[in-house]
Amino acid sequence: xxxxxxxxxxxxxxxxxxxxxxxxxxxxxxxxxxxxxxxxxxxxxxxxxxxxxxxxxxxxxxxxxxxxxxxxxxxxxxxxxxxxxxxxxxxxxxxxxxxxxxxxxxxxxxxxxxxxxxxxxxxxxxxxxxxxxxxxxxxxxxxxxxxxxxxxxxxxxxxxxxxxxxxxxxxxxxxxxxxxxxxxxxxxxxxxxxxxxxxxxxxxxxxxxxxxxxxxxxxxxxxxxxxxxxxxxxxxxxxxxxxxxxxxxxxxxxxxxx
Numbered sequence: 687x688x689x690x691x692x693x694x695x696x697x698x699x700x701x702x703x704x705x706x707x708x709x710x711x712x713x714x715x716x717x718x719x720x721x722x723x724x725x726x727x728x729x730x731x732x733x734x735x736x737x738x739x740x741x742x743x744x745x746x747x748x749x750x751x752x753x754x755x756x757x758x759x760x761x762x763x764x765x766x767x768x769x770x771x772x773x774x775x776x777x778x779x780x781x782x783x784x785x786x787x788x789x790x791x792x793x794x795x796x797x798x799x800x801x802x803x804x805x806x807x808x809x810x811x812x813x814x815x816x817x818x819x820x821x822x823x824x825x826x827x828x829x830x831x832x833x834x835x836x837x838x839x840x841x842x843x844x845x846x847x848x849x850x851x852x853x854x855x856x857x858x859x860x861x862x863x864x865x866x867x868x869x870x871x872x873x874x875x876x877x878x879x880x881x882x883x884x885x886x887x888x889x890x891x892x893x894x895x896x897x898x899x900x901x902x903x904x905x906x907x908x909x910x911x912x913x914x915x916x917x918x919x920x921x922x923x924x925x926x927x928x929x930x931x932x933x934x935x936x937x938x939x940x941x942x943x944x
Contacts, residue, residue, distance in 0.1 A: 700752045701729050701741060703759045709741065710762075712753065716740070716774065719826070726782075727755070728770050731762060738770045739763075742786050757786055829932025846915055863898030 701709045709729055716726035727741045745756035766781050768774060774782075783789070873881050884890075 696724070696727070696753055701727055702749070702752050702754050703762070704754060704756055705758070706749075706754070707759045709755070709757075709759050710739070713738065714770070715743075726774070727753075729762065739765050740768055740770075740774075740782055741765075742783070742788055744788060761786055825935055827933045827935050830930040832928055832930055834926055844915055846913060859901055861899045861901060864896040866894060866896065 696712050696715065699712055701712050703709055710731040711729065712727045713730050714728040715724045716728065717723065718725040724743050727743055727746075729739050729741050731737045731739050739762050741755050741757060741762055743755060747754050765785055766778075768778050768782070871877070
């Protein structure tokens, strides 16, 4: 197994079981307190990756861009649920190891060393940062670090919809018409022949056809413009706050004899 610098490259990679079946993407790594090597992978499982499960990395190996763990996908699905926001206690870790059928002792567990040896078989001088006969002269101080990222989600949908409205339009149109006007002219040498053509005394009717314009309305659909939806990305700033825990170490010198 690689050191933590290399192991950080596993985050975001696909974790598969021993048969090559996909389990989920690795979201975070948990270290063994005794070796500082990756011991657990927090994997996003379930529909849309909304479920988190702990998977042991003992015996895990790389295969291309993926990582293969010595477990079965069904074991991960039925694994005990732990809060990924909190550090695993010894009781929780023991429960997980029992579920996956991995040996566990109160002095430690089988970590992802690639050798498969139990911590009970390690050098007895390895400390666990707690008081007791197996503690060495050093104590490890740890603190939480805030890692902030972003994930993309759907915030809404925009659509174009076309509907018909009716509005009243009024226009004034000039309309022409013919009217009768009576004109009288005296008898002259120029028109005397036309005036005396016919009986001297008779009854007669003369008809004139009158015309007028009427308004004709025609409606037709005319394309006016094209409308489309486009997207642009804007950047806002959001401030996040979180409480981080860290360990403090103080020395108790005890009483000094006179």
